[in-house]
Amino acid sequence: MSLEKERIMIEVTSDWYLTLSAILFSIGFLGMMIRKNALIMFMCIELMLNAVNLTFITASNHLGLVDGQIAVFFVLVVAAAEVVVGLAIIVSIFKKQESASVDMLSSSKG
């Protein structure tokens, strides 16, 4: 009886978190590919960075090491810097051509 009960109990292991992280990364990648609005593409980059952060935290918990959580801070800082510069660029482009669609952005072609 007790054996049967144990089989029903589902244990949440690190694989589950890693799978969730992979799903989140794929959704972010899909959005990056199908959307044209530069702002939405930035949000998709945030989704992908967060998927990586979840992987770091899971690894940190799985291995019992604190270094994974430190790495998350560095990813966080890089994401913040990227958003600051990227949004400034989007605003200045928008002021110039009244659109945030990436298909219009051919002015930096070599």
Place this chain on the structure above:
Amino acid sequence: MTDLLLFAIPGLFIILGALIVIFAKNPVHNAMGLVLTLTSLAILYISLNATFVAMVQMLVYAGAVMTLFLFVIMMIGVDKPEQSKEEIKGQKLLISGTLILLVSVVVFIGLENGLNWNLLFPQSQNTFEGTPSLLASAMFTSWVFPFEVISILLIVATTAALALAYEFRKRENND
């Protein structure tokens, strides 16, 4: 059972928020979907013993970065319809097909092993809670050089944002 609920409920909200981010038409809705994903991720971080990271996630991502996003959305307007012409023929179909193929390969491998993926390293018995003092003692000893480099990156990003805004204002005055 509690473990499963603590994983499944935030997990569902994470995927729901991510889908809102990529499929909603109104940029404000996209931003709100991102907030949903980020806060649910913070809950998962707590269940993974990373309390301080969860706190920082709420403050920095759900607070500061999302405010910046909403600010820019309000600034450049939300009422413009996205132009949906495909520049590359069959772009959406192609990318969706590739992703579905990849996901089904992963699902196939998972089912083959009976949802037990045998990670390279065994689960460590050493559990700890990511408190601020623990993280600080690691960051300011063995990670101090990357920490300094990343602070330079922040200063450079701030300067770049200022430079972009300033350039624009100068051009406007000349016109």
